[in-house]
Amino acid sequence: MKLLITGGAGFIGSNFIHYILKEYPSYRIVNLDALTYAGNLENLKEAENNPKYKFVKGNICDEKLVNELMKDIDIVVHFAAESHVDRSILNSGDFIKTNINGTHTLLEAAKNTGGKRFHHISTDEVYGSLGKNDPAFNEKTPYDPRSPYSASKASSDHLARAYFHTYNLPVTISNCSNNYGPYQFPEKLMPLFITNLMEGKKVPVYGTGENVRDWLFVEDHCRAIDKIIHQGKIGETYCVGGDCEKTNLEITREILKMMGKGEEAIEYVKDRPGHDKRYAIDFSKIKNELGWEPKISFEEGIKKTIEWYKNNQNWWRSIKSGNYKNYYKKQYGK
Ligand code: NAD
Ligand code: TYD
Numbered sequence: 001m002k003l004l005i006t007g008g009a010g011f012i013g014s015n016f017i018h019y020i021l022k023e024y025p026s027y028r029i030v031n032l033d034a035l036t037y038a039g040n041l042e043n044l045k046e047a048e049n050n051p052k053y054k055f056v057k058g059n060i061c062d063e064k065l066v067n068e069l070m071k072d073i074d075i076v077v078h079f080a081a082e083s084h085v086d087r088s089i090l091n092s093g094d095f096i097k098t099n100i101n102g103t104h105t106l107l108e109a110a111k112n113t114g115g116k117r118f119h120h121i122s123t124d125e126v127y128g129s130l131g132k133n134d135p136a137f138n139e140k141t142p143y144d145p146r147s148p149y150s151a152s153k154a155s156s157d158h159l160a161r162a163y164f165h166t167y168n169l170p171v172t173i174s175n176c177s178n179n180y181g182p183y184q185f186p187e188k189l190m191p192l193f194i195t196n197l198m199e200g201k202k203v204p205v206y207g208t209g210e211n212v213r214d215w216l217f218v219e220d221h222c223r224a225i226d227k228i229i230h231q232g233k234i235g236e237t238y239c240v241g242g243d244c245e246k247t248n249l250e251i252t253r254e255i256l257k258m259m260g261k262g263e264e265a266i267e268y269v270k271d272r273p274g275h276d277k278r279y280a281i282d283f284s285k286i287k288n289e290l291g292w293e294p295k296i297s298f299e300e301g302i303k304k305t306i307e308w309y310k311n312n313q314n315w316w317r318s319i320k321s322g323n324y325k326n327y328y329k330k331q332y333g334k
Contacts, residue, residue, distance in 0.1 A: 001024070001026075001027045001028070001074050001075065002027070002028040002029075002030070002072065002073045002074050002075075003020065003027060003028070003029050003030070003073065003074070003075050003076075003077055004030050004032060004069055004070065004073040004075070004076045004077070005017060005029055005030070005031050005032070005076075005077050005079065006031075006032050006033070006060050006076070006077070006078045006079055006080035006102075006106065007032075007033055007039070007060075007078070007079035007080030007081060008029070008031030008032070008033055008044070008055075008079065009031065009033040009035060009039035009040055009041055009043055009044060009055075010033070010038050010039055010040075010043075010079060010080075010083070010185070011038075011043075011083075011179070011181075011183050011184040011185060011188075011218070012079055012121070012179055012218055012221060012222075013031070013033070013079035013080070014040075014043035014044055014183050015181065015182065015183060015218045015219065015221075015222055016077065016079070016222045016225060017029055017031060017044060017047055017053070018044075018046065018047065019219065019222040019223075019226070020226075021047055021050055021052065021053065023226065025052070026052075027052065028052045028053075028054075029047075029052060029053050029054065030054050030056060030069060030073060031044070031053070031054065031055045031056065032056050032058055032060065032065075032066075032069060032080070033055070033056075033057065033058075033080065034057070034058060034059045034060070034080070034098075035057055035328055036082070036094075038082075038083065038084075038185050040183075040185075040319065040324050040327070041055065041327050041328050041331060042315060042318070042324060042327050043183045048331070056069065057328070057332075059098075059102070060078075060080050060098065060102035060103070060105055060106055061097060061098065061101050061102045061105050062105070063105055063108075063109070066105050066106055066109045067109045067112065067113070069109075070106075070109040070110060070112075070113045070116060071113050073116065074116070074117060075116065075117040075118070075119065075229060076106060076110055076116055076117070076118045076119065077119045077121070077225065077229065078103065078106055078118065078119065078120050078121055079121045080098065080102060081095075081098060081099050081102075081121075081152075081153065081156075082094050082095040082098050082099060082149070082152070083149070084149070084185075084187055084188065085125075085147050085149045085150075085272065086187070086272060087149075087187075088147055088148035088149035088152070089147065089148065089272065089273055089274075092148035092149075092152070095148050095149055095152040096148075096152055099149075099152035099153055099155070099156050100152050100155045100156055100159070103120070103156035103159055103160065104156075104159055106118070107159060107160060107163045107169065107171075110163075110169055111163060111167050111169050115167070115168065115169055115170060116169075116170075117170045117229070118160065118163070118169055118170065118171045118172075119171075119172050119173075119174070119225065119228060119229050119232075120156065120157065120160040120171060120172070120173045120174075121174060121176070121225070122153050122156065122157050122173055122174065122175045122176070123150065123153050123175060123176060123177075124137055124175050124176060124177045124214070124239065124241065124279050124281050125145065125147070125149065125150035125153065125276065125279065126143050126144075126145050126150050126153050126154040126157055126175060127141045127142075127143060127144060127145075127175070127279075128143075128144030128145060128146055128150075128276065129144075129146060129276035129277045129278060129279070130212075130277065130278040130279065130280055131277065131278070132277075132278065134278075134280075135282070136214075136241070136280035136281055136282040137175075137239060137279070137280065137281050137282065138239055138281075138282040138284070138285070139175075139236075139237045139238070139239055139285055143157075143158075146274055146276060147274055147276070150276075157173055157175070157237075160173055161173065161235075161237075164234070164235045165235075170234045170235075171234065171235065172228050172229070172232040172233070172234065172235070172236055172237070172238070173236075173237040173238070174224060174225060174228055174237070174238045174239075174240050174286075175237065175238070175239050175240065175281075176216065176221050176224070176239075176240040176241070176281075177213065177214035177215065177216050177240070177241040177242055177279055177280075177281045178213040178214060178215050178216065178242075178279070179215075179216055179217070179218045179221050180215055180216075180217065180218065180301065180302075180305055181217050181218035181219065181301065181304070181305050181308070182218070182304075182305065182308040182312070183218075183315075184218070185319065186316050186319055186320060189213075189248065189251065190251070190255070190302075190305060191305075191309060191316065192204075193251075193252060193255050194255060194259070194305070194306055194309045195309060195316050195320065197255070197256070197259045197261055197265060198259075198309070198310070198313070199320075202265050202266065202267040203252060203255075203256075203265055203266055203267065204267050204269040205248060205249065205252055205266055205267070205268050205269065206248070206269060206270070206271045206272050206275060207268070207270075207271030207272075207275060208249075208268070209247060209248045209249035209252060209266075209268070210247050210248070210249065210277075211247065211248050211275055211276065211277055211278065212245050212246065212247050212248075212277065212278040212279065212280070213245070213246065213248070213251075213278075213279055214241045214242050214243070214244055214245050214279055214280050214281050215242045215244045215246060215251070215298060215301070216240065216241060216242030216244065216294060217242070217294070217296040217300075217301035217304070217305075219296060220242070220294040220295055220296055221240060223292065223295070224238070224240045224286060224292050227286065227290040227291070227292045228286070228290065231290050232290065233289070238283075238285060238286040238290070239281050239282060239283050239285060239286065240281065240283055240286060240292075241280070241281025241282070241283045241294075242281075242294050242298070243281075243283070243293075243294060244294075244298045245278075245280050246298070252266060254302060255302070255306070258302065258303070258306055259306065
């Protein structure tokens with residue numbers, strides 16, 4: 001089996017590549033990644049010398065390149081995206097290009113090369129924002145995206161589904177809740193807070209910190225994708241979640257406690273515009289049909305995550321200083 005993984009130098013994509021190389025040592029992987037600010041080849045140091053793994057620097061919007069790569073693969077697992085809500089609020093152009101046009105380019109190439117199996121990675125944010133007592137999102141929840149990020153992801157989901165219905169492209173989609181774990185870029189809540197505290201800085205909580213997210217350890221997400229690409233039903237969507245709803249303040253206090261810091265390390269800052277109140281996922285479909293459920297508890301996951309950032313300070317310090325961008329040059333001489 002030969003996989004084309006897009007966005008494999010990012011957080012979830014790199015975890016997925018490590019996961020596949022470990023669980024399926026006979027599989028071959030081509031990782032297509034543009035190395036935007038969020039792409040970091042240091043995430044894949046251990047895979048670099050594996051003959052089953054190949055890195056291609058390139059953009060998913062590059063039709064010629066994508067068509068060429070697509071010829072020789074069995075399945076696309078599509079992670080590449082602009083993924084940070086705050087950046088989408090400041091400047092959404094790249095979100096439209098990558099998340100919508102890039103996904104379209106990949107779908108076209110998959111269609112034109114014999115109808116390649118295509119798994120599209122998406123987010124629970126496409127479903128909008130829940131009130132306190134609303135039932136959790138499931139596969140039938142109407143789309144209601146509210147940020148440029150989630151609107152662009154929703155568009156890409158619609159395109160993926162349209163290619164299944166119109167062209168019989170063998171597509172599956174997963175909509176997952178907030179991930180956390182190793183290799184997450186330190187602009188997202190957990191890694192930003194953990195690394196700020198290690199640097200003796202404060203942690204910026206938006207608004208009053210009452211917004212709720214459902215947290216899933218990244219390895220559990222990788223296992224869910226594994227299930228879907230091997231056993232998922234073509235044309236179907238699967239909601240993936242952690243059964244772990246927490247307010248941002250609860251997360252913050254847990255991190256503070258585990259890192260021996262007090263409330264004085266919190267800085268309440270201006271709220272995110274249009275800040276979605278609550279996300280929650282009902283993952284009974286993937287549980288009942290594919291036998292997936294999260295294995296790693298929040299307590300275990302957060303402990304592993306904090307330990308990882310403590311043991312990999314060069315990794316995040318070089319991101320925060322900007323030096324990580326030299327790694328590609330050093331390794332590939334370009
Ligand atoms: P990330 O920002 O860490 O990584 C994105 C990767 O895509 C980077 O390596 C980047 O270089 C690459 N990329 C961006 N634009 C590209 C382009 N035009 N061509 C080729 N490569 C490009 O993102 P992540 O957190 O790993 O998220 C991966 C996927 O999972 C995204 O589709 C995201 O929407 C989805 N998702 C993320 C979460 C989460 O909590 N992080 C939750 C649910 C779904
Ligand atoms: P984030 O990690 O950006 O993920 P998403 O917005 O995709 O859910 O943010 C998670 C939650 O944490 C979200 O409610 C916004 C909040 N947040 C803060 O309070 N402070 C921060 O510095 C960041 C990055 C996020």
